[in-house]
Amino acid sequence: MLVWLYALIVIFGIVCIYSVEYKSTDDLWRTLTGFKKNYSKQLFFFAACSVLAVFILLTDSKLFTATSNISYLVGIVLILATFVVGKEIKGSKSWIPLGFMNLQPVELCKIFTALALSKYLSMPEMDFKKPKSQLIAAAIAFSPGILSILQGETGLAMVYFSFLIPMYREGLPGFYLISLIGLGSLIVISLVLPAITILVSFTLIALGCIYFLRRQFRRNRSLLTLIIAVWIFSSLIATLGVKVLMTKVFKPYQAARIYSMVGKTNPYIDINTANLSAKDLEQIEKDKRRAQAAQNYNVNQSKIAIGSGGITGKGFLKGTQTRGDFVPEQHTDFIFTSVGENFGLLGTGVLMIVYLFFLLRIITIAERQRSTFSRVYAYSVAGIMFFHIVVNICVTVGLAPVIGITLPLMSYGGSSLLTFTILIFVLIKLDADRQMVLR
């Protein structure tokens, strides 16, 4: 079942890449076999991945459990190696050149992390309620991501957040997730609204809570402390935390992207301009506007392409936007735009449903596993794919800042296709052996 869906999506992806690159003068057969065009390369990658998939299906499932820790270590070492021999592509030094292709260890490490996390959580004496084991699991899940942030590759690093899903399934208290989401929305609010408004409204909310809950305080003293603690913490985040995040943690271009997402320009970009001349300030203002325009260009073009598709789309190969190279990175991160323009809402809707079905199918498979290893792994796969799909499409339709992240199985690129192929086929192999108890 998954195999067919997998093949369907990959082929549809190749069709979309073809529609981006198609020129009416091209001879289809010659270019398809010519290995010059992206779609012919992707076809080759697909063939290679299919061969690999067969090998995975022929492997003994125990191999995955046995090698999970060692492969995780290899993955970490590879990421570390990029600090030394890394090749810089598109602003991040996270690639290892292999001659015939460029390998991105963070990408591959997703597989190893999924396996290692599964291995750890399926240990016989595991008690995931203990904070210690929760911390270790988090360390396993997030360390490749942290390393990758240090390389300047934020987009892929954020994928590692998706390991929260299997961890949640295995008993990570929902409180953690809720506070994480709360923190996220707090940051978004503080980006949009001025600090003083937030402070005032938080104070009002806290006072209101204290007023309405005053009876309870006699019975439960800690409640008051909690409210005050949350109030102080939120206020600090809203005033100082965001500023620190935007100026110290994120690079200016990332901060600009985040601000452009919420429809604002970065207010911290000219933090040290107090003693500059008027001319310099003007120049900075100009640069800012130009940067803003460049950031918005991608999203705007993508929205135009998708929006112009309408309900039924312009028809295969008839898109004016995808064919005119208006959308940057169209065959990779923005491949969804060509679906939107060529096939319209019908196309995008069907694709979304196919993806959703794929994900729900993985969850069903996960729940029928006897061994914890397989279940955790399946949830990891579902989480990673979910994160990729949602973030990628949100970027193209303008719901998220531009994060360089591929659309699973559709985007052009050997590295990405290879990773998802391995992820999915290892899952299929584990599912085939679901009667075995794997540890």
Next chain:
Amino acid sequence: MSVFNQSRKNVIMLVFIGMFGIILAQLINLQVFSSQYKIDADNQGLFRKVIYPDRGIVFDRNGHAILQNTVIYDLMVIPGKTKGTDTAAVCRILNIDSAEFHKRIIAAIIKNKSYRASVFEPMLSNEKMAKLNENLYKLAPGYFLQERSVRDYPYEAGGNIFGYLGEVDSNILKNPKYQGYVMGDYIGRAGLERTYEKVLMGQRGIEFWKKDNLNRLTEQLENGKFDTAAIAGQNMFTSIDIELQALGEKLMENKLGSIVAVDPKTGGILAMVSSPTYKPKLLTGAERKKHYAELLLSPARPLFNRAVSATYSPGSTFKTLQALIGLHEGVITTDTRVSCSGAFYGCGSGKPMRCLDYGTFDLRNAIRLSDNTYFATVMQRVINNPKYPSVDSSLAVWDRYMYAFGLGHRLGVDVPSEYNGNIPTPLYYDKVYGKGRWNYCTFRSVSIGQGEVNTTPIQTANEMAYIANKGWYRIPHLIDSIEGGDQFELLSNFKEKHNAIDIPDSVFEAVHDGMQWVVERGTGGGAKVPGIAICGKTGTVENYYRGVKQPNHAFFCGFAPRDNPKIAIMCVVENSGRFGGTYAAPIVGLMIEKYLNDTIAKNRQGIVDKFEKLNLIPPRIYREMKTVDSMLHAKDSAYLLAKGYIKLIRDTMEIDATDEQEILDQIKKDKDDGKKDEQKKDKDEKLKINTEAILPNEKKKPEVKDSVM
């Protein structure tokens, strides 16, 4: 452990479905409810390419194409693709140095970026084209040739008739009449090209092209499903006889002046020469702008269409009309005799109008010998006719005749920039002299075609057609018919017969007699052509330029043959000196012979050669040419630009001929700044090519001018 947390499966599934739901909602919002994205997509992804149709072809009366289209080529360059091509070869072929080469490449990059095609050298000459064709394979893909359709003139004649095309400018773009033109379009700026712009232009087509993010056109949208085809301009058939026109231009070479020949039956213009003229090819092709500036600044004013825009006192040619009025008003009969004892004394002593032939003449002989006294008397009798209560009303009657003859107002010729001419009205004299303070003697010189009377050559030719037809004319016009029908109703005016006043044939017979005698044994003997009965009238017109008397203009007008006339014609040779019979009559004779006999007799060929070589351009023009030349050379183009001259040249393309004169005047005015007042007066005078037509007051009125012969 898994058992405990099984319910969390549902939470996770809900989160998945929820997120997908949000995205789907946004997709519906984008793809169904936001129409702006579709508009944006079309704006940036589609290009409406305007396809220019070929302009219509113009034929002469014998079916020769006289204005057609030809294809020439522009050398285009895509700077981004020129790497590896032999720059030296390009320079060699185009005959430019490497500095010029780099200048052009940089200009192309500034204009169109390095990935789009720009014109490297427009409108290649045949010679360069031949060299390029051999080497083009070496220059690809950075260089290529692009076709362009331009006007072609198989005969090097008729520049003033055809006019020329020019790029539209801001004035035209603002004019609602020219809706739909955009910057860079070409439009007829003069002559036929301008009058019949709508007909010749055709209908533009539109092709929809896809373009990419660098604004390059990639391919046609849906293989041209939505395109509209361009419809070529309509062809037009003129009444011009191109060979006659060419002969006219040849005869008028090295002279200032004009010839207009009309078919009296149809009003069709057979030839319309304005001299000096220019080769029509000068105003197409690469050097167009340079030539235009040269022509515009030339003191001889080749761009000025004298046939319709120059106004002259008609001189003695006017006497035929006086005769018609006199006879029809009944103040004279054909046998009325007036004697000339040397001058016209009808207004007392003062300054009499002289006449050369002493004696007593009847009407026919008065016309034959162009007797001033006779016609001064005729007009005196008309104006002082007791039938009319006052001079006012009698002059008004006289004016009505003149209007009926097609004078004093624009005829409505299909050539732009036609002038009114002038026929003095009672109102006018009231204004100049005060009501009741003028009488016939105030304007007696009008009777012999001097003074305030002004006519254009086309009006004079039309007047001859009127006489030839014995009392009617059709508005002279160049275009007889339009292929595919006259959609814009441009020709309907030309069908109508104009005969406002019914004058009996017998009156015309007498005038015809007189005019035939002019040629056979009178002042116009030079026009005689063996075997053709020509009726004609000479004129010798005194004129002043800036208050200085200039050599006389020579006039001759007439029609032939007397019975069933086929051609009515007039010729003016400016400042030729001598008499009308000397220079203008032989030219008219040759033109008539050419048109009626289709050829010029061998023994008369010598006259053609003689006239072709005859130089009658007044020395004044040569002096002015020198000034303009030295000015153009002394002051470099930057200076001219700073002073606004070059801009003026560009901006005034549309405007009528007078404005050209203004540029000249302005240049001169700037030159000698000190004499501003004087210059202003000069300018006013200079606008009129003839003489003092309007006399401010009695004091300034020049000597009563005599017309001789």
